[in-house]
Amino acid sequence: MLTRRLLISSTALMAALPAPAFARQTATTAAPVGAASPGGVLSVTVGVTGEGRPEYTVSRLGQPVIAASRLGFILTDAPKLERNFTVTADAPTQHDDTWEQPWGERRSVRNRYTEFRVHLTERSTLGRRVDVVFRLYDDGLGFRYEFPEQPNLTTVRIGDELTEFAVAEPGTAWWIPAFEWNREEYLYNRTAIESVGVAQTPITLRTDNGLHVSIHEAALVDYSAMNLRRVEGGRLKAALTPGLTNAAVERTAPFTTPWRTLQIADRAGDLVESSLILNLNEPNKLGDVSWFRPMKYVGIWWDMHLDRKTWGSGPKHGATTDYTLRHIDFAAEHGFGGVLVEGWNKGWDGEWFGNGWDYSFTEPYADWDIERIAAYGRTKGVEIIGHHETGGNAFHYEQQMDAGFALYQRMGWHSVKTGYVADAGGARVRGPDGQAHLSWHESQEMVRHHQRVVDSAARHQVAVNAHEPLKDTGLRRTYPNIISREGARGMEYNAWGQPGNPPEHEVNLVFTRLLAGPMDFTPGIFGMTTRSPDGVATTWAKQLALYVTIYSPIQMAADVLENYEANPGPFQFIKDVVTDWEDTRVLNGEVGDYVTIVRKDRNSDQWFLGAITDEEPRALKAPLSFLDPGRRYRAEIYRDAPGAHWKTNREAIEILTQEVTAADTLDLRLAPGGGQAIRFVPLGRGRRA
Secondary structure (H helix, E strand, O other), X not given: OOOHHHOOOOHHHHHHOOHHHHOOOOOOOOOOEEEEOOOOOEEEEEEEOOOOOEEEEEEEOOEEEEEEEEOOEEEOOOOOEOOOEEEEEOOOEEEEEEEEOOOOOOOEEEEEEEEEEEEEEEOXXXXXXXXXXXXXXXXXXXXXXXXXXXXXXXXXXXXXXXXXXXXXXXXXXXXXXOOOOOOOOOOOEEEEHXXXXXXXXXXXXXXXXXXXXXXXXXOOOOOOOEEEEEEEOOEEEEEEOOOXXXXXXXXXXXXXXXXXXXXXXXXXXXXXXXXXXXXXXXXXOOOOOOOOOOEEEEEEOHHHHOOOOEOOOOOOEOOOHHHHHHHHHHHHHHOOOEEEEOOOEOOOOOOOOOOOOOOOOOOEOOOOOHHHHHHHHHHHOOEEEEEEEOOOEHHHHHOOHHHHHHHHHHHOOOEEEEEOOOHHHEEEEEOOOOOEXXXXXXXXXXXXHHHHHHHHHHHOOOEEEEOOOOOOOOOOOOOOOEEEEOOOOOOOHHHHOXXXXXXXXXXXXXXXXXXXXXXXXXXXXXOOOOOOOOOOOOOHHHHHHHHHHOOOOEEEOXXXXXXXXXXXXXXXXXXXXXXXXXXXXXXXXXXXXXEEEEEEEOOOOOEEEEEEEOOOOEEEEEEOOOOOOOEEEEEEXXXXXXXXXXXXXXXXXXXXXXXXXXOOEEEEEEOOOOEEEEEEEEEEEOOOO
């Protein structure tokens, strides 16, 4: 008989769920239990099959999105948690609050959801129990497993997670392969959902009926990262990153898994505007982090990718005192807050790639006077962004990182770029025996390592920008010294990639990788001829638009300084664009084709617009209704000039101004591989002159 705690009083929920959700349940096969999002947009039901296998389904406005999909685990040293379950549930509860980001793509985030706890209890003599907790938002949902303390399940060794996402409708998928040597740095595949292989998350889907879905995870803590393996049709199954033993995850109960997430929307742009991943993470644990300030920076970096300078010591060494001082002067003159210096520390000579044993994170090369550089930077108001390349040797790095962060704190430097360059997607980690062992870079051991880095950095007021990183799962809410990361093909592939990044790459990123969080893509290249066959496959206007379309609280002006000095016109937009936002909106966009994003400066009433396209030219409309009504603005426009083309005429750019109001609509014309960037500066109220 259905107990009182299964009765759900919400009238919206009762309208959204089919009648069986409230029908009787027996001792052998329980009727499904369910709940709906606060606005009744999404609903979830959970039940068991005749064998007692737990399954869930998801519907949107009464239409199926996720068909019956399995839940459960295979354990390496105990009977599987896969069948012989009964299902009960607590009454859903409602939550609604608003919290503020210390920095971000928007200041205020509303966190409104229905929480629904389902109890899966074995009918066997072991009587083990696993809870599944759902949080349903109107734009998506997250669910996670919770293992309560219990006598027959203390140490949990997970060999396989059985979670599935059976996409109900056919459609298209944008994805990159998992378990390959080059980590996340692959070009995106665009295939039918039925043709997905083994994919990393986020994976973005568009069903044939026009619904957009992103599958990912949130709050990845002390657990193995989840990938997805297509098993049949549109059914995608969790594929955990292997660990050091036959268990991908080993935990002691009680504990929770990361959230498995589904962002669901009609418009592709609604995926970008969603705060689901952030909301599923715990609130800020660090308190005041005002010692970190969002900023733009230049650096000794692109030179090395062009083979003009080297990371290692010698006649072409990039990280010299004089060259660093020149960058500090440039940054101070143009209002940038930082200078990245790679190759400053000992260990770059010899075979550092995938090795890392020789790195020192406290000893500079002899031609880099750290004390002089720090003192000079302070007089100019410019910080050095430290660099810790590990060569994938997390084991070696952990023995020095605290001293390295303490050094930065003493110098007054508050940001570090870490790196984990290694072959085979692996890294060296400390095993149970205290020795170094090779591990997948998103294994549970590496997840623990990255948490130790963040914790150590926070103790010394240092913010972390990780390259070759662990995937982003929204932990920047909990630890706001996680500021950005790579985690995809960045700009350096346009320097030497075989091939480089094609014109569609950045538009793919907006609707895939960037749904997870900020990316240190390093835009702003004006020198378009490189070692890569196609060079930089964008126009200049697109390079400027990337500062708006690709979000990061730190943005690099990545080119060599002389290219900016020679082109003050387009460089002005890089100087003017900000990195910390009050609000973010997507005006239009389709996955992999084009997108237009507007963002409002957190510290003024200025707005910025960025529009980018793939290899196809576009004519887009940009209604300016986001501007304040009745107020006049100066639109400073940087657009593709007639004849601009990513392959033949990349530098063709027009710079003009016009007066606009919220009642206007701009026509954006983007060249093949092109873009448009606009700064809106308030002028006053009243009629135009």
